[in-house]
Amino acid sequence: MKTRILGKTGWSISEIGLGCWQLGNDFGPVEDKQAIAVLDAASEQGISFFDTADVYGAGLSEERIGRWLASSTLAPKIATKVGRDAALYPDGYTKEKIKQSLQASAKRLGVEIINLAQLHCVPREVLFAGDILAWMEDLQQEGVIEHFGASVEMLDEARFCCQSDKLVSLQMLFNIFRQDAVEEVFPLVEQQNIGVIVRLPLASGLLSGKMHHGYQFNEQDHRSYNKDGAAFHVGETFNGIPFETGVVLIDELKARLTSNHNVLDVALRWILDQPQVSTIIAGASQPSQVIRNAQASDLPVLNDELHTMLKDFYQTNVRQHIRGGI
Numbered sequence: 252m253k254t255r256i257l258g259k260t261g262w263s264i265s266e267i268g269l270g271c272w273q274l275g276n277d278f279g280p281v282e283d284k285q286a287i288a289v290l291d292a293a294s295e296q297g298i299s300f301f302d303t304a305d306v307y308g309a310g311l312s313e314e315r316i317g318r319w320l321a322s323s324t325l326a327p328k329i330a331t332k333v334g335r336d337a338a339l340y341p342d343g344y345t346k347e348k349i350k351q352s353l354q355a356s357a358k359r360l361g362v363e364i365i366n367l368a369q370l371h372c373v374p375r376e377v378l379f380a381g382d383i384l385a386w387m388e389d390l391q392q393e394g395v396i397e398h399f400g401a402s403v404e405m406l407d408e409a410r411f412c413c414q415s416d417k418l419v420s421l422q423m424l425f426n427i428f429r430q431d432a433v434e435e436v437f438p439l440v441e442q443q444n445i446g447v448i449v450r451l452p453l454a455s456g457l458l459s460g461k462m463h464h465g466y467q468f469n470e471q472d473h474r475s476y477n478k479d480g481a482a483f484h485v486g487e488t489f490n491g492i493p494f495e496t497g498v499v500l501i502d503e504l505k506a507r508l509t510s511n512h513n514v515l516d517v518a519l520r521w522i523l524d525q526p527q528v529s530t531i532i533a534g535a536s537q538p539s540q541v542i543r544n545a546q547a548s549d550l551p552v553l554n555d556e557l558h559t560m561l562k563d564f565y566q567t568n569v570r571q572h573i574r575g576g577i
C-alpha cells in the first residue's frame with residue numbers, strides 16, 4: 252500500500268482509506284462480526300486512514316471502530332465528522348454543542364483526542380457565516396481535536412474552506428462521474444497545502460460495475476430510501492445520478508474500455524492519478540471489497556488516451572444527469 256501526505260498534518264496515510272458509513276448499517280445490516288472483519292481486512296491491507304461520523308448508525312460506526320481499536324496494536328488515523336446530529340443540524344450550531352458532540356465521539360472511539368474532526372456538510376449559510384471554522388480552531392487550541400477539516404457538498408463550499416489557514420483537509424464527492432474539482436478546486440488546495448479526501452469513489456457502488464437494472468437494495472439502505480434525495484442531499488446517493496440512468500452509463504462506459512480494463516480499477520486508479528488527492532475512502536460492507544479496493548494502489552497510472560476518453564465521456568454523457576448541483 253502506497254502512502255501520501257495529508258495536507259498540513261504531515262501525516263503519511265494510505266492512499267486507499269476505508270469509508271465506515273457501512274459500519275453504521277446505513278447500506279443495509281452489517282453484523283458486528285462482519286464489521287470487525289472489514290476493519291481487520293483494512294489493517295491487513297495496510298490501510299491506515301478510516302473515515303466515520305457521529306451520525307453513522309447513530310454512533311454505531313464509531314463504537315465499532317472504538318472496540319476494534321481497543322483490541323488492536325495498530326493506530327490508524329481516525330477521521331470523524333461533526334455537525335449533523337439533531338442537537339446541531341440544521342440551525343442549532345454553537346461552539347459548546349460542537350465540543351460536546353466531539354467529546355461524545357471521542358468517548359465512543361475510546362480516544363483521548365480526535366485525530367481529525369471534519370465539519371459534516373453543515374448548511375451553506377452556517378459555513379459561509381465563518382464562525383464555525385473559527386470555533387474549530389478554538390477547539391483545536393483547547394486540545395479537543397488534533398486537526399480539523401471539512402466535508403462539503405459543493406465546489407464553492409470547498410473553495411470557501413480553503414480560506415481557513417488551519418483547515419488541513421477537504422472531503423469531497425469526486426469520481427470519474429464527477430470530475431469538476433480537478434479544475435475548480437484542486438489548484439487552490441495545492442496552493443494551500445490542503446489534503447483531499449475522496450468520498451463516493453465508486454458512486455455508491457455503481458462504478459464497481461456490478462449493478463444492473465432491477466438491482467435490489469435493502470430498505471435500510473440509503474440507496475433505497477434516498478435514491479432521489481428524499482432524506483438528505485441527493486448527491487450522496489449514486490453521485491446524484493438517477494440509478495437507472497447510472498446503469499445505462501456504466502454499460503456505455505464498459506463498451507468503451509478495452510478488455511484489459513474494468514470499470515472498478517479504472518475508477519479508483521483515475522482518482523489516484525490526481526496528485527492533489529491524499530486518500531480515497533472507499534466504503535466497504537465486505538472484507539473482500541476492502542482487499543479488492545486496496546489493490547488499486549498497485550495499478551499502473553492510466554495512459555493519456557484513457558484519461559482523455561474519461562474526460563470526454565464525463566462531459567458529454569454524464570455531467571448533465573447529476574442532480575443537486577456540483
Ligand SMILES: NC(=O)c1ccc[n+]([C@@H]2O[C@H](COP(=O)([O-])OP(=O)(O)OC[C@H]3O[C@@H](n4cnc5c(N)ncnc54)[C@H](OP(=O)(O)O)[C@@H]3O)[C@@H](O)[C@H]2O)c1
Pocket residue numbers: 269270271272273278302303332371372402403422449450451452453454455456457459461487515532533534535536537539540541543544
Ligand atoms: N457527507 C459526507 O461526509 C459523506 C457522505 C457519503 C459518504 N461519506 C464517506 O465516504 C465513504 C465512501 O463513500 P460511499 O461508501 O458512500 O460510496 P462508495 O465508496 O462509492 O461506494 C461504496 C459501496 O460500493 C460497493 N463496493 C465497494 N467496493 C466494492 C468492490 N470492490 N466490489 C463491489 N462493490 C464494491 C459496496 O456496495 P455494497 O455494500 O452494496 O456491496 C459499498 O458499500 C463512506 O463510507 C463514508 O465514510 C461521507
